[in-house]
Amino acid sequence: MIESYRLRQTIGKMLLYLLLTVAAIVMIFPLYTGLVTSLLGADELSTYPPKLFPSGFHWQNYVDAARQAPLLRFILNSFIQSTGVMILQLFTASLAAFAFAYLPFKGKHILFLVFLSTMMIPWESTIIPNYLFVQKIGWDDTYLGLIAPFMATAFGTFLLRQFFMSIPKDLHDAAIIDGCSNFRYLTTILLPLARPALGTLAVYSFLQTYNQYLWPLLITNSTEMRTVQIGITMLQVFEREQWQVVLAGVVTVMIPTLILFVVANRQLIRGLTAGALKG
Amino acid sequence: MATSVSLQNTPSKRRWRTLREWLNALPYLAPSLIVFTVFVFYPLIRSVILSLYGTNPIGQMTNFVGLKYYQRLWESESYHNSLLVTLKFVLYTVPGVLIVSLILSTLANLRLKGISIYRIAFALTISISGATAALLFMFLYHPIIGTLNYLLSFINIGPIPWLIDTKYALFAVAIPRIWLQTGFATVLLLAGMQGISDEYYEAATIDGAGFWQSWRNITLPLITPSLFFLLVVITLNAFQTFTEVNVLTGGGPIDSTQVVVHEIYRSFYFNGQYGYASAQALILFVIILSLTIVQFGVLEKRVHYE
Numbered sequence: 375m376i377e378s379y380r381l382r383q384t385i386g387k388m389l390l391y392l393l394l395t396v397a398a399i400v401m402i403f404p405l406y407t408g409l410v411t412s413l414l415g416a417d418e419l420s421t422y423p424p425k426l427f428p429s430g431f432h433w434q435n436y437v438d439a440a441r442q443a444p445l446l447r448f449i450l451n452s453f454i455q456s457t458g459v460m461i462l463q464l465f466t467a468s469l470a471a472f473a474f475a476y477l478p479f480k481g482k483h484i485l486f487l488v489f490l491s492t493m494m495i496p497w498e499s500t501i502i503p504n505y506l507f508v509q510k511i512g513w514d515d516t517y518l519g520l521i522a523p524f525m526a527t528a529f530g531t532f533l534l535r536q537f538f539m540s541i542p543k544d545l546h547d548a549a550i551i552d553g554c555s556n557f558r559y560l561t562t563i564l565l566p567l568a569r570p571a572l573g574t575l576a577v578y579s580f581l582q583t584y585n586q587y588l589w590p591l592l593i594t595n596s597t598e599m600r601t602v603q604i605g606i607t608m609l610q611v612f613e614r615e616q617w618q619v620v621l622a623g624v625v626t627v628m629i630p631t632l633i634l635f636v637v638a639n640r641q642l643i644r645g646l647t648a649g650a651l652k653g
Numbered sequence: 654m655a656t657s658v659s660l661q662n663t664p665s666k667r668r669w670r671t672l673r674e675w676l677n678a679l680p681y682l683a684p685s686l687i688v689f690t691v692f693v694f695y696p697l698i699r700s701v702i703l704s705l706y707g708t709n710p711i712g713q714m715t716n717f718v719g720l721k722y723y724q725r726l727w728e729s730e731s732y733h734n735s736l737l738v739t740l741k742f743v744l745y746t747v748p749g750v751l752i753v754s755l756i757l758s759t760l761a762n763l764r765l766k767g768i769s770i771y772r773i774a775f776a777l778t779i780s781i782s783g784a785t786a787a788l789l790f791m792f793l794y795h796p797i798i799g800t801l802n803y804l805l806s807f808i809n810i811g812p813i814p815w816l817i818d819t820k821y822a823l824f825a826v827a828i829p830r831i832w833l834q835t836g837f838a839t840v841l842l843l844a845g846m847q848g849i850s851d852e853y854y855e856a857a858t859i860d861g862a863g864f865w866q867s868w869r870n871i872t873l874p875l876i877t878p879s880l881f882f883l884l885v886v887i888t889l890n891a892f893q894t895f896t897e898v899n900v901l902t903g904g905g906p907i908d909s910t911q912v913v914v915h916e917i918y919r920s921f922y923f924n925g926q927y928g929y930a931s932a933q934a935l936i937l938f939v940i941i942l943s944l945t946i947v948q949f950g951v952l953e954k955r956v957h958y959e
Contacts, residue, residue: 394760401774401775405777473682502703502712506712506927620788620792647840
């Protein structure tokens, strides 16, 4: 009796692992083929059936991708834009979140709704005046133009405010009585405590900016100012049938975000689910 | 403490205090407020004005035209087409993402050794951009060297002319989107499933319920709020779709993948019709706003029921 029960359980478990593995393969498959193809030789690509496993490691494709498009320049541009947006968002959001969580002032509730309302205005519906404005003041094709519109974040303010409010208010009162100014309280006591929330916002905003497409497409014109997402599609246009080179480029630009995903998995998931679960 | 000071609340003192509190808070709020004013609120108003004016090729307003652009949109076949294409896109992506992520999150919720590795594999796409996903699929769809048609040939399907046939193009654009959003959706549903107390399942097991019955009668009802949230988010995202279309098809063949944002992009970026494009952008704003309000309404309800 017990023997057969155990056997059934083992078989059931194996079936579940099989299902899990099939599902994982399906999810990873597009990435996997991209990686395998980026390592193929030019002659291997034109043979039928398509190769599902690498035969060797043609690193030359990566060298070609870096040479034919200034891939490293694109990555540098995206890093400058994403880091800039990230730092500025951390700065503006912590200040605003502090005011909303600790400072008394009239109309706080309405102002908070004003902040939240920016999340209901899709970026696409204000993009034309923003495009015209950035062009007019000569910020097109500059880092300033890539960064400026995203310097503040309602989502980040909301996230940090929630965290600040979970810290006992007595701590603030005690610090103020001891003669600590609000600003010093924020920078020396509150922000170090809020490191998990700041980490979540940092990872989230970096990733969002790094993966941006429409705005950099509109306001960058020169090759030197293109960000990765635009640059990589340009590589595809130039190298139409050299897919091993194009995919080497695709894999290269994905590496930073994949590393970010593996290293900061927890923060990223917390950021993505924060808006959803807190309602 | 500052609050114990004013025992006699004369109107002027109260006003003074309100002002002082404001001056106190302003330095903290000003950076965000300035950015929102310059890049969100002012442009929104500017969009409304722009949609009522004729413009020259560099976007300066020339003459007042009233509601002419809205009237033109009402009659425009290509605008109707873009709305229809977007709705179809919603019909592809919403069920696609929901079904796949329900399966994946149910699997990821199993208590097995090494499950965290599978969870990472399922969530991986949250770090991938629309542009790179589109390029990966562009290769998979390739008529000669693409892997997808080759694999489908084993089950006697195809070859499918993914991006060149109006019948398949929108579907082909939707697949990378489904793939990308499944990562996020699975993470979200899994979080919802993990929030369900074990007691429910234990009680069901005692009552003789099998896995399937527990899933249907406990898991599914309790994650309905998350499912609804996803439904709205995927719909919102579908209305804002641009990247995959721009990379894979450029709106073609014969406008079969011309979604609303791509239509806006074509109107102002290529045709220089800033006013006309602004009118479209405002209609998009109204659609998104309505959907967001519906979402908040339902979330509100969910709080009441719990």
